[in-house]
Amino acid sequence: MHVAWRFLLRLLPMHASPPQHDRHAIKPRILTGDTPTHTGLHLGHWVGSLENRVRLQDEFDCYFLIANVHAFTTLADKPEQIRANTLGIVKDWIAVGMDPERSTFVLQSEVPAIAELTFLFAMLLPFNKVMRNPTLKTEIDSKGLGDTYSFGFPMYAVGQCADILVFRPELVPVGEDQEAHIEMCRDVAMKFNQMYCGVGNRVPQEGHVAAGGVFPIPKAKIGRVARLAGLDGVNKMSKSLGNAIFLYDSAKDVQKKINKITVVAEESTGLVAQSHVLLQYCDAFLSRERAEAIRADYAEGKNVMHGHIKAELGEAINALLEPMRARREALETAEGEARVLEIIRSGIKRANVVAEETLAMSKRSMKLDFAERRISY
Numbered sequence: 001m002h003v004a005w006r007f008l009l010r011l012l013p014m015h016a017s018p019p020q021h022d023r024h025a026i027k028p029r030i031l032t033g034d035t036p037t038h039t040g041l042h043l044g045h046w047v048g049s050l051e052n053r054v055r056l057q058d059e060f061d062c063y064f065l066i067a068n069v070h071a072f073t074t075l076a077d078k079p080e081q082i083r084a085n086t087l088g089i090v091k092d093w094i095a096v097g098m099d100p101e102r103s104t105f106v107l108q109s110e111v112p113a114i115a116e117l118t119f120l121f122a123m124l125l126p127f128n129k130v131m132r133n134p135t136l137k138t139e140i141d142s143k144g145l146g147d148t149y150s151f152g153f154p155m156y157a158v159g160q161c162a163d164i165l166v167f168r169p170e171l172v173p174v175g176e177d178q179e180a181h182i183e184m185c186r187d188v189a190m191k192f193n194q195m196y197c198g199v200g201n202r203v204p205q206e207g208h209v210a211a212g213g214v215f216p217i218p219k220a221k222i223g224r225v226a227r228l229a230g231l232d233g234v235n236k237m238s239k240s241l242g243n244a245i246f247l248y249d250s251a252k253d254v255q256k257k258i259n260k261i262t263v264v265a266e267e268s269t270g271l272v273a274q275s276h277v278l279l280q281y282c283d284a285f286l287s288r289e290r291a292e293a294i295r296a297d298y299a300e301g302k303n304v305m306h307g308h309i310k311a312e313l314g315e316a317i318n319a320l321l322e323p324m325r326a327r328r329e330a331l332e333t334a335e336g337e338a339r340v341l342e343i344i345r346s347g348i349k350r351a352n353v354v355a356e357e358t359l360a361m362s363k364r365s366m367k368l369d370f371a372e373r374r375i376s377y
């Protein structure tokens with residue numbers, strides 16, 4: 001509540017001018033993003049979400065969120081690191097081709113409406129339902145959080161509903177691990193529209209806005225690879241599990257990491273399991289014909305040379321990453337850093353135009369519209 005009140009007291013004129021965005025007003029919106037718990041992004045992010053973001057920038061009005069407040073759920077004692085990671089993620093975004101002119105980069109901590117909606121949405125979600133969220137459970141296990149995690153940790157799942165809904169998007173491009181979160185977000189949107197906007201229980205999801213609801217019911221758009229395995233072949237590729245190929249890894253490091261993948265034959269058949277990480281990488285990063293040929297060789301019991309496949313994969317992944325590395329490197333200068341900060345600041349202004357509009361609509365529906373407010377950045 002304190003955060004919300006602090007911002008409510010900033011009743012100053014809004015200087016945000018969104019000339020870029022007027023052009024996009026009629027396009028459906030996308031919201032998605034990343035949490036800055038590491039200095040950069042990895043191949044799992046690329047195939048799970050980044051690739052779709054780059055591809056959909058013209059068709060949609062895109063909002064890409066850096067969930068820097070949520071990074072505090074596990075790194076509360078490392079604010080400098082979160083700040084450095086935030087800048088690193090924006091550099092990676094630009095490096096992969098996300099365009100801050102066509103799309104809006106959103107810094108979560110500077111969009112006060114998100115914090116306010118989080119609190120309001122928390123009333124619409126049963127506590128036990130949040131705690132049963134499978135993505136949260138997996139995270140608690142894989143990060144070894146035991147029962148020592150903060151109150152804020154499960155709150156982030158509610159916060160993510162606000163991150164998304166504050167931009168009233170139609171589509172959320174994410175990896176498979178986020179599906180449970182998107183489902184929760186859809187629940188919140190439907191409940192809000194029904195409880196406060198008079199949308200009937202029988203109105204189909206796609207008809208909520210036409211029936212007076214504030215929120216469209218967003219759909220998840222899962223990436224080309226729903227869940228890219230990590231180099232350990234067991235867990236999903238993850239920033240914190242030491243099993244990732246980062247987009248900024250050097251060509252040498254990429255090849256070294258791929259060479260370390262161990263290929264285990266299935267005892268019963270002598271063949272490599274279909275789900276094996278090396279085969280998944282072939283599907284993800286080689287041409288379809290080549291990946292199919294390799295699968296066929298395995299199926300026919302041919303003596304497949306893993307060393308050759310690893311070299312081929314290294315080459316293909318490095319060809320994908322090389323231009324990204326070059327663009328990221330160009331940002332690792334004083335001017336690059338200044339540009340990143342400028343992009344963040346301009347995104348904050350643009351994001352708050354939409355976010356404030358959504359908050360005002362929501363408060364009106366909840367009979368909380370006692371005074372108009374304008375915030376200034």
Ligand code: AMP
Binds near residue numbers: 225
């Ligand atoms: P996170 O880094 O956990 O905030 O994830 C950012 C986005 O990348 C989310 O949409 C995730 O679903 C997606 N993502 C992260 N890791 C993977 C992976 N190994 N495979 C596919 N998608 C992923």
